[in-house]
Amino acid sequence: MSSGSEVVGFPEPVQISVSRSRGLTIQWRDGHRSEYPLRYLRDRCPCATCSQTRSGADPSPFPMFQPALRLINAEPVGRYALRLQWSDGHNTGIYSWEYLRSICPCQECSGRTD
Numbered sequence: 001m002s003s004g005s006e007v008v009g010f011p012e013p014v015q016i017s018v019s020r021s022r023g024l025t026i027q028w029r030d031g032h033r034s035e036y037p038l039r040y041l042r043d044r045c046p047c048a049t050c051s052q053t054r055s056g057a058d059p060s061p062f063p064m065f066q067p068a069l070r071l072i073n074a075e076p077v078g079r080y081a082l083r084l085q086w087s088d089g090h091n092t093g094i095y096s097w098e099y100l101r102s103i104c105p106c107q108e109c110s111g112r113t114d
């Protein structure tokens with residue numbers, strides 16, 4: 001109220017919906033809604049293994065050869081993050097709320113340039 005500056009609050013979800021075949025939907029406290037397709041989430045897995053793979057090698061040139069990816073489980077880690085477990089056994093990616101909000105694929109969040 002004193003200044004018009006932007007409030008930098010920690011992003012916090014009020015509702016999380018998990019679809020094993022489609023992905024994750026998060027309703028944020030500030031009213032924003034984010035929908036993350038499975039592949040989008042997996043491509044941005046923040047764990048060390050995936051980060052190394054991404055920086056070291058090109059993505060697979062044969063996307064059709066990849067088995068259908070499924071989300072098995074999404075469990076909260078403390079009060080700040082979500083751990084995703086995938087159908088291929090991968091479960092070391094811990095997605096903090098802050099990270100999830102930063103990669104929100106919606107037009108409003110991702111389409112600001114141009």
Ligand SMILES: [Zn+2]
Binds near residue numbers: 045046048090092093
């Ligand atoms: Zn990973």
Ligand SMILES: [Zn+2]
Binds near residue numbers: 033105
């Ligand atoms: Zn968004």
